[in-house]
Amino acid sequence: MATLALGGCGDDAKQPFSGQVLDNPYKVPATELVDTDGKPFSLADDTDKRLTLVFFGYVNCKDICPAVLSHLASAMTRLDDADRKQVDVVLVTSDPNTDTPASLRAYLDRFDSSFIGLDADFATIKAVGLDLAVGIDERDPGGHTTQVLGVDSANEAPVYWDADTTPVQFANDIHTLLED
Template sequence: MFAGASRGLALVASLLVLAGCGGGGSSSAFTGITHAPYSVSDVALQDTDGTSYALTEADKPLTLVFFGYTHCDDYCPLVMNNLSVALSRLSKADREDVDLVFVTSDPARDTGPVLRKYLDRYGSGFVGLTGELDDIVAVARSLAVSVDDGTKLPDGGYDLTSHSTTITALGPDHTSTVLWDMETSSAEFAADFTAILHGKAPLS
């Protein structure tokens, strides 16, 4: 009788393990947060080559926008790593339909070359944008993202007391109805990106 009970417990444990490893459940749910439409500002910033770039020029089916800064040592690396891994999970065709744009909230220190070096640590082809702080704030505000200029530091940068850690999805019409928070995993990002690209989730 004891042996039978042991076999029964082992079977239940095996089923639980299989359920945990399966592809259903939370991995099939849409993690992104839907909201009223935001139309991105057409204020131009500068990419890492110094070329004028407005987010209204984004031409991919899905453009991901994240505001952060290179001196951030906690949230920004977490988000960037999860986004990078998520994009690596996509098929080649889907990956070509996605742009990732990192907009600095600390333009005094995040010059084009600094941004390029930072982004290349996470992957190739990511767009980095900098510019005047007032312009960056205007673009951020159009997407309901908060950028606080904080306190100026001796080296010319800013101690940014707060900045939103959300990731915004822009559609080809340069409007967003989806965002993610910083706790979204790479697997959840990848599943949501795939759903959006294949018309199984709303974007705009």
């Protein structure tokens, strides 16, 4: 995926690539979390699409989380059907002491009913976050990193975007990453 991303950054690209390509991609752990249906879900084992966008956030977030999720939802509407079928969006709660699978599902449905919500105990979420360079503090769930990670089919996260990425930038980058 990193090669694809870099390949789309040349002069012939319609827009420059907005994400940050990592020289050393993060390895996605196979740690088991729980989805909003109460079923086990692993970011490594259960993300079958070519690209999974992963964001750590929480239901009671008043600013960054709804903005990022809104941008991701808008970006998904800008993709053609072929691209859209190859992408999942996942929210991992950074506040498992407050968020529940039901509250995550209701929250995500406000943006896009296909978005996946994941929960677990705090220690598990913190460990998964640390593997992906996302620091989470139990005393301050809003202190989580605001990046969106792009996870590929090799269970690596070779690219990330910051909270200021626009829907158009997300859509352009997603299309670029999915190009053969």
